[in-house]
Amino acid sequence: MNAPIRVLIHGxxxxxxxxxxxxxxEQPSLTLAAAVAPPVAETGLLGQPFHPVAELDAAPDFDVAIDFSLPVAFDGILALCAKRRTAFVSGTTGLASQQRAVLQAASVQIPVLWASNFSLGVAVLEDLVERAARTLSGWDCDIVESHHTRKLDAPSGTALTLGAAAGRGGADPRYASLRAGDIVGEHLVQFAGQGERIELIHRATNRDIFARGALHAAARLAGRDPGAYRLRDLLD
Known part of the structure; x- marks a missing residue:
């Protein structure tokens, strides 16, 4: 039996x-190597192998890091993964263009994955959108995203990711955003032609799906060859 994959959770x-x-x-193939957070957060991590940010270099051995932190903390954990030649999974948003360039450079040394959305369903939707756009040349493409009233950015990062997929297929997507109630997340991609239309929809009803997707990615990225991976690359 293979040893569990050692995971460092950053943030x-x-x-x-x-x-x-x-x-x-829920993941018997994974084991927690360390939980990394600012020192003030230690009381919230009782029972975990805790390491404050100041002691990041002192973290125990791990096979993959999962990073959901802030841009100010992103550089340190990526550098640690590059130094130790471990896999890196990140959902940290708001990265500067220079940080994205460093992430791309790190992919020459280690396997990396950054995603705006870790839903496995959205990863499948992205693939479907690109395929539909490529096949339905000349059709109108509209993306409608709905979220809770506390979400400030619009369009959502996921909508923009889906729009990029449509663009790769040759479509020119338009966006609409709705903010209502406590909607976790809904994304509709519509392709409309003469006398017909296709709607591709993903609805999230529980935020746990994003964490499960990140754990899924970590389990499949650890030990892979260096490179920049997408979540859809790790679905099998």
């Missing part, structure tokens, strides 16, 4: 980090 005191810690028990 462990945040909402996604706490969800990752809670759901690790």
């Amino acid at each position: 462990a005191s945040g909402r996604m980090g706490q969800t990752l810690l809670r759901l690790m028990a």
